[in-house]
Amino acid sequence: MEKFNIKEEEVEVALLDMYSKCGDPEKALSVYTIPRKSMLAWTNLIVGLAMNGLANEALMIYAGLVQEGKWLFNAMSKVHGITPRFEHYGCMVVLLGRAGLLKEAEMFIQDMPKKGDAGIRGALLGACRMHREVQMGEKIAKIVTQMDPYHSGVTLYSPIFMLQKTDGLILKKEEDEKFRYT
Numbered sequence: 001m002e003k004f005n006i007k008e009e010e011v012e013v014a015l016l017d018m019y020s021k022c023g024d025p026e027k028a029l030s031v032y033t034i035p036r037k038s039m040l041a042w043t044n045l046i047v048g049l050a051m052n053g054l055a056n057e058a059l060m061i062y063a064g065l066v067q068e069g070k071w072l073f074n075a076m077s078k079v080h081g082i083t084p085r086f087e088h089y090g091c092m093v094v095l096l097g098r099a100g101l102l103k104e105a106e107m108f109i110q111d112m113p114k115k116g117d118a119g120i121r122g123a124l125l126g127a128c129r130m131h132r133e134v135q136m137g138e139k140i141a142k143i144v145t146q147m148d149p150y151h152s153g154v155t156l157y158s159p160i161f162m163l164q165k166t167d168g169l170i171l172k173k174e175e176d177e178k179f180r181y182t
Contacts, residue, residue, distance in 0.1 A: 013041050020048025062099060069095045090120050097127025102136055118148035 012031055019028035028048050032041070042065060049058040073092050076082045089112055096105035105124050109116045121144050128137030 009038060009041060013038075013044050016041070016044050016048060020044070020051060023052060025049055025052040025054055066095060066099045066101070086114075086117065086120065089116065090123055093120055093123040094127070097124055098130070100127075100131050102127055102131060102133055106136070106140075118144050121147065 015031040016028045019025070019031065025048060028045070032045055042061070046058045046061055049055070049061070069092065073084065073088060076084050076088065089108075092108055093105050096102075096108060102124070105127060109120060109124060112120075121140055125137060125140045125144055128134075128140060
């Protein structure tokens with residue numbers, strides 16, 4: 001492997017991915033041995049478990065990562081004496097948002113020592129879109145628009161309003177291969 005400049009973790013991730021796609025999550029977990037994992041390795045593990053019907057296990061791993069992320073963020077200032085910057089706050093909002101902890105992410109923004117900018121609120125807006133949280137998304141979109149009317153997140157968010165209008169409607173296939181709302 002040294003000859004081809006291939007790292008051990010790259011091989012591990014490739015094997016994990018292969019075993020997951022072949023439907024053998026137990027074998028995938030058996031190759032997951034490197035103590036310090038990259039984001040790529042964690043992502044492959046979580047996706048591999050989920051695609052093999054082990055969604056609860058995947059969620060438990062992700063929840064553990066959220067707890068670790070919170071601990072690391074707090075340790076920045078309390079243990080290492082580093083003052084978090086906007087980028088760090090943004091990462092926490094993304095982490096909480098992807099985990100579906102939208103209210104917690106919103107409270108996190110409100111508790112920031114400095115007012116969160118449109119980028120940080122845009123991260124929460126993206127999470128609202130991901131989790132189809134229309135009510136909170138509308139509120140955050142208005143705030144982001146007031147802060148920065150040209151913020152791309154507001155434009156990207158607009159399709160969620162269509163979700164609200166079509167929720168509860170079912171597409172039914174008619175005999176002539178067309179679809180209609182019922």
